[in-house]
Amino acid sequence: MSTSGTNGIVIIGAGQAASQAVMSLRSEGYEGPIRMIGDEAEPPYQRPPLSKKFLAGEIGFDRVELKPVEFYANAGCELLLSTRVAAIERAKKVVLTSDGREIAYDKLIIATGSRVREINVPGFDLEGVYYLRSVADVHEIQKNFKPGAKMVVVGGGYIGLEVAAVAKKHDISVTVLETAERVMARVVDPIVSHFYERIHREEGVIIRTGVTVAGFEGEGGRITHVVSGEGESFPCTFVVVGIGIIPNTELAQDAGVTVENGIVVDEMTRTSDPDIYAAGDCTNHPNGVYGRRLRLESVHNAIEQGKTAAAAITGKDKPYNQVPWFWSDQYDLKLQIAGLSTGYTEAVTRGNPAEGRSFAVFYLKDGVLIAVDAVNRAPEFMMARQLIAKQAKLDPKRLADESISMKEVANA
């Protein structure tokens, strides 16, 4: 199987979706040339460990990379690393690299992911202020893991809280500052937020909600304090900022490909240009389970869209239409989230979040299960994934009743 033309497939970005696309293109039988262009120095790797085991120093890069680098050569995929794509010229069907090369494509996959949202306050450029998106970022942050270190985390989302948990294990004093009234406010119910606040406090992390950072202060160019809008000052030796991401859509936008909160694709990952596909964090795609468009930031989304793009390019329809899911590891807690809770009308708790370390919250919309947050609760997560896909109507009383097993709840 080959696409028309001899230039083959070019993939912009060398991350989770890109790596999956290469694997899937070959398993779908595509035999033409593939070129992957990525601006990082490393071959594609997994990002989740960057705020978990890799940051903790428990595993090395060999266990973070998605495939050994030889894989790409063996798969006939040319890797152009440390190379940034500066523009797409759709009329000529070429991409231009920032070092002046012109690379032609028959089909293009944009898998540029997302980048961190930067904080725009006085002192933002002081030494000791970090973000976390890449392996390079981890190496910088780790240099600050020293006895007596004091870290302030700006932003109480997953990444910030995961970093807090890892740093705590390294005996670093940790303060988390969150603007909203509770942590992880964007994605979970208050029950889950308050549970995580309790756990972090029990572990010795200072969690401060309703605190907006107004600036960073330093000495000799290096950060020493984070200052809040109320004038409170938090001493620190370094800061990790985790206040969200921005999808990398500029290349597409500048080339005139439709972008609207992400590169707009259909369920087959096709963009508004018939020769251009997009996959992963950078896309805005339809989801049939929820009947609306989504932009997601998750490994599952990147993998599945990578597979769908490869199938579509080789002439097969494998629409991407799944229940989104995500996980987060903090201390000994595994949070598994399936579905999206936006718009829920009822939250049902199974187990007791006020004590212990295991419970689940189910989100129902007019009786139909739309999402679950499960903390150390695999049965609830696994069962809910299936039930959400089926848009099952469930009895909240049975869901909450732990004497009824999840399998029984599902079969009712």
Added chain:
Amino acid sequence: MAKVTYVEHNGKEHTIDVAEGLTLMEGAVKNMVPGIDADCGGACACATCMIYVPEEWLAKIPGKEDMEETMLDFCEHTQANSRLSCQIKVTPELDGIRVSLPESQH
């Protein structure tokens, strides 16, 4: 190092030297053995790395933790000898092990 043989659902065999300390999942994924998806990369969060381990080898592997046990309980192709391959560390005792892969991970 241990020699591990992965048998795909269609019978195709892959024998691979897997370094000690890696998991059976990593041994497969890093060596292009198809049939183990491992979406979560070994976090015990996805249950897409299931394998079947023969009885005689199961005895040489530490038992399942709760999380693995319950995840498997809800997978479509689970059998009594199912394991999540990301939870099994390769040790010298596993030299020569043969594991087989399910029809699908979904």
